[in-house]
Every structure is written in structure tokens, then in C-alpha cells.
Amino acid sequence: MATYILKRFLQLIPVFLGATLLVYFLVFSLPGDPIAALFGDKPVNEAVAAKLRAQYNLDQPFIIQYLLYLKSIFTFDLGQDFSGRPIAAVLGEVFPVTARLAVMALIFEAVFGIAFGLIAGLRKGKFFDGTVLIASLIVIGIPIFVLGFILQFFIGVQLGWAKPTVSAAATVQDLILPAIVLGLASFAYVLRLTRTSVIENMNADYVRTATAKGLSRFRVVNVHILRNSLIPVVTFLGADLGTLMGGAIVTEGIFNVPGVGNRLYRAVLSGEGPTVVSIVTVLVLIYCLSNLLVDLLYAWLDPRIRYDS
């Protein structure tokens, strides 16, 4: 098991190098000169621009810029963004907010998705099942920004149950509505995945055996059906954590959440290479780690799976 985990960690190294190189190159190839853009409509002051280019290594060829950036990572100094602030500090501000949002969304989709999916699966073909299926189809079909605006307008503005945007502290309470919006689409997937899986397992031999040997309905459902049905769901949820962290740009925009998505969007627009790469790299690492966690969870959920070398 330990060897397996070590192996997986070693795999992170090429992923990390590849991701940073690729993203740095993409930002580098964005059209337009980021320093000239700082001047807006006004004429570019060449002396000032040259000084700034040198400060951000933008006067160097691509590969040198990239190597300098790598060097800055290994010295734990990620450089500065265009407003002269350390990028490490920027990461420290935005990631906790988005992590809170993503985890809340994940909890929402896991709890409600699995519960609704389980009930729908157990009552296959009944009224509840039909209603939930149609509702989830609608949720999957409507783009997230439409849902976001609708919920913001009705719940935030018309009914006044929640603030339409989050406050400066971005507290858990503020983030409830954004988390629901962020998690809605995945909620529908989790629901459908659980339902299908439950229906499949209900007809499995071991469930029939369990019922036949007189186990309570509660025990059959919880231990034999649900636990076995969770394997595909857990895979989905694990992969989804990374998606939620990185894919929160739209939701963060709608609810003005001061998180990763907002900062990333601004950094891309202004062509701040090191800021973009630093944020994306952390996102990639989170994605990889959550996948590792999922693989380890498999072993716990399904004892038939072993990670021996």
C-alpha cells in the first residue's frame, strides 16, 4: 500500500512539470502585450514599459521566463502580480474561499444526490422516481449561469432570503446559495448515477441472499445495496472536487465570490503569466490528489480491490 502511494506521488512530478510548462506557454502565446495594456488608451511610455518588462522577466525569451518561474517556485517565492503583491499571498487569499465553496458544493451534491438517488432507485418507476428524473434532466439541461441568475434574482433579490452576493468575509452562510448553484449540475449526475447503480445492485445475488437469510430491510439497503452502489459515485465525486474548484469561475462571477475563479479570470485577461500558472498548478495538484484519494477509497468500499505491488 505504501509503495503504491509513493508511486502515485512520484507520478505527480511529470504532471506538475508538464502542466506548468503547457500553461505558461499558453499564457505566453496570448496575443497582445500585457505591459502595453497597463497603459490603457494612453500612449505607452517606453522607458516605463521597459523597466516593467524587465521586472516581470517579460523581456526574456519564453524558455528563460519559464525556467526563472520554476526557480521561483523552488525557492518558495512565486514572484509578484502586476499590482506588486507576492503571488503566494494572493493564492493564500483566494484558495480558502474557493475551497470552502467547493467543499460545500460537494457536500450538497453528495448528501442530496445519494439520498434522492437511493430513494428513486428503491422506488423505481414510482411517482417519486419519475419526478426526480425529470427534475434532474431539467437541471442538467439548463446552463449554470442561467440557473445562477434565476436563483440569485428570486431568492436573493425578490424573496430576500439570502444576499445576492457574498460579503467580504465570504462566510459559510453567504456561500450556501452559490454552493447550491455550483453543485446543482453534479447533484443531478450523482442522483442518476446512484439510482442506476442501486437498481442494478438490487437484483444482485448477494442482495437476494441477504434478504433471504432474514436481514432487516434497513441493513440490506445500507450495507448491501448502498455501499456497493457507491463505487461509481465516489469516482465521480472525487473527480468533481477538482472540477468544482476550477470550474467555479461562472458561479464566482455571478455571486461575486472573491475566489480562485475571479482572480484567474482577471489574470488571464491581463496576461499575468506567473499568476495564472501558479493558480492552475495548484488546481492541477488538487485534482491529482483528489483522484488519489478516490483510488484509496475504493479499497475501503470494495474489499476485493487491493493495491499490492
Next chain:
Amino acid sequence: MRFSRTSKALGVAAIIALAATGCGGGSSNDSGSSAGDPNKVIIADGSEPQRPLMPADINEVGGGKIATLIFSGLVSYDPSGKPVNELAESIEAPDAQNFTIKIKKDQKFTNGEAITAKTFVDSWNYGAAAKNANLSATFFESIKGYDETSAEGSTVETMSGLKVVDDSTFTVELKQPESDWPLRLGYTAFMPVPSAALADPKTYGEKPVGNGPYKMAENGWQHNVQIQLVPNADYNGPRKAKNGGVTFKIFQNDDAAYQDLLSNNLDILQVIPTSALKNFKSDLGDRFIEKPYAGNQTIAIPEYLPEWSGEAGKLRRQAISMAINREEITKVIFSGGRQPAKDFTAPVLDGYSDSIPGSDNLNFDATKAKDLWAKADAIQKWDPNTAFTIAYNADKGGHKAWVEALTNQLKNNLGIKAEGLPFATFKEARDLATTAKLTGAIRAGWQADYPSLYNFLGPIYKTGAGSNDARYENPAFDKAISDGLSAPSVAEGNKAMNKAQEILLQDLPAIPLWYQVSQGGWSTGVTNVDYGWDGVPLYYNITGK
């Protein structure tokens, strides 16, 4: 109840009121006076400043809004755009070139440091020097010695045109006479900074110390989230704070800010987002403002393109201008949020005229437009397969709608192919303009840095000027502009500027489209909202209800 140090008089009044009612609690009782609640903290919308808050390094609205409130310069602008003395006692120059500036005595920064003539000279020298790389360094270019300190790699740190005479007097020698130079002194770049700023600009940029009607609250700048300003009790200029502070909440998205305004989480929204233009008047009742400000929108057509050069190019530009129904677009697309342009400047400025000879070239006349186009075709044939394109940035500003409307008008009225050419980001579109690689027209717009006609003409249309996207060159125009600058008074100067505009109205290096109008709204919690000449709310005047 919390007592701010906003105003001693109001504070005393509040104490009397409290004593009279016997109220000591934290209730938000209505004071009942028209002056409103002096302790109300105004929540306003802002954007994250692009650079540290060092006056000479500020170049965009996010930082500019904050700097205007935390700094007080020699002059500030009243709501109509007229300069009013703040720190200046007098600014005089008989020849419009050698200025003697006297500043008021006993002025202080909020850290207690005295503001003297030397403060200004040091601040300006810091701002201009190339080694400090300030984005707005160019604002000092008129001062003698600027070229030496601002050259790439220069180590000269002082401009020879600035001289301290005594504690309250300094002199400024300009490179050439510029009658409108005193008008610029209210711009952010000219604000004084304390000596600590020059010693450690990095720390200062994060926690600026100024002398304006407000100061930054302790740890007031929460990056990407909000910027908190509290009143500066020692400020005694014309812009005294009438509220308990202003908190700028940073929004990435105008639509979110509008939703916040509707639910009273935001007190004032500077610009109503495009998506709400159709319904904001019914949403807000009487809580909105529509007021022209010193900005305009044009499309620049580069003369380096063969089909737009020479006599044929000039006729074509006139034809395009007359084929545009500005009235219709401002009504239909902007719901009255713009005013059709009659010149190259803006109506709020001193010296503006809506009837400069040649301004009929900006009136809609489809028949005449067709004639002009035919005349141009007689000189040089226009290939009917080429489309007239208008480049614009699609990332912000909502330009797509009007560009489409405009190109449709050109298609219908001139019978030519015309289309928008969107670019993903602003910088991409700007790059084409600054490197002279445009393939057609480009959206251009100008927002005045300071209220002057020259600011709308010189930096954009003078030969070799930095923002001359059209690469327009006309010696007669250049001459008229320099005549205006050397005029003995601002009024004389304005006359000459309008003479220069007569030339522009014939040549049309850019086609003026419309003037900008601020459309803003406020919550039910505040009152006394008005906007300045630059389209920014007068935050210091806003009071709680």
C-alpha cells in the same frame, strides 16, 4: 451609537439630539433633518486597483476613484469641472509658461507630516523619473527637464523646471507655453505624497497616506474584496466628507453589483450594467441619475490604409459619418444613455460648442452620404468585396450591440459591406492600434483626465501623438493646437481649440459618434447623490437617510 469625527458641528448637534431624546442605544433612529445621517458608511462599487496606490502610478478608474478621495492636490474639480483651489493659494503665469505656485500654510498629511513646496517638487520628480517606472509619468511631460529624467535608463532624478522658492512657494517652468496646464493639476498624478512614500514606495502603495477628505482605514485594503475609507477629520478643503466613510466593494461583474443594489446591499452603483438598461428606471423609481460627463466614443480610421488616404479617403470618411444615424442608435441601443456627438470633445467642458462650422458633417443624411461615396469612387474605386470593419474588444464595455447597429446602418445607407471585428481582449485590440497594423476602423473612446478641450484633441490627433490611432497628420491642425496652448488665457485657448476642431470636422481622422452619459443608481438608504464632470459620483457628498 458611534461618533465619527466627520464634523464637529454635526457631532455636537447629534449629542444635543441624543440628550434631548434621552437615547443612548444603538438604534438607527431617524434624525429627521435633511442633512441626513452623518455616520452612515456608504457602500459603493469599485474594482481592484491595477497597480499600487502611488498617485503617479495610477492609470485606471479602480485606483483613481480611491486616490481622488484620499488625496488633495493643488486644485480639485467642482461638479461642473471648474478647478477650485485646494492646497493652492494661487497659481500664476503671465506668459502661460513660467508658473509661480503658492500653497496654503499649515497643511498636513494624515501621518502628521507638513506639506510644503518641497513636498510637491519631490513628489513630481519621483513621478516623472524613469527609474521609478510610474505608469502616469507622461503627465509631467510639459515640465522642463522631463525628457532628461524620463529617458530610458536615465539616472537624473530631478526636473530642471521645478524650483523651491520657500516653504510655501515653488516655480514651474514648462517647455513651451501651455495655457491649460493649471487645469491638469487636479489629476491624480499631481498629488503630493509624504516623504515615507519616496523612501519605501512598495509599502506605501499598499497603505497609502494622503491628505484628502478620506483616509484608508486600518488594514482597509482587502485585496479583491473591498477597500475601506474613513473620513479625515483634519481635512478642511471644499470636499469635506458628509458621511461616516466609504467602503468600495470590489465587483468582477456589473450584473452582480446591480442585484446588490436592488436588495440594498450596495448604496451606490456608478454605472448601470448594459443588461439592466431597459428596466433600471422602473426598478429604481427616482433613485437614478442620467448626466453627461467628459467622455466620448469615436471610430478611428487609419490613414495609412490606401483606401482611406488622400482626397478619396477624406470623402469616404465624410460619407461614413453622414450615413450613421446617431440619434437612432443612442435611442434604441442605449435607451438615451448617450447623446449624439456634435464635435470631438464633450458638452460638460468649458468652451464646448455644438455648432462649430463643419459639425453638419456629423448629421445623418443618407443621400449626401451616397453622393460623397460615389465621388470618392470616381477618384479611387472601392472594391465591393472588401468589408469595412470596425475592430472592438469583446471582453468588456458592451460594444458589440452598437457596432452591429452601426455596420447595419452603413450597409443600408451606403450599400457597402460592413462588419464588426471583435477581439477577445482589450490589449489585443490596442496592440493593433499602437503598432499601426489595423486593417480597418477601430473603436476609440476618450475619457478626459482633466476637464479641458485640449485633452480631447492634442493627445489624439496631433502629429505623432501617443494616442493617434489614425496616424493623422495635418500641419494646419498642429499649428491651431499650439496657438491654443500659447494663448494667454484658458478662454482664448478654447477659441483656438475650436478653430482646430473645424479642421478635424472636415478631415475626420476619427468619426465622433456620441457623448457618454453616466447612468447610475442608489439604494433606499442614501440621499444627496450627484455625479462629477468625470462621471464619478461625488462620494463625499452622499449622506444616509
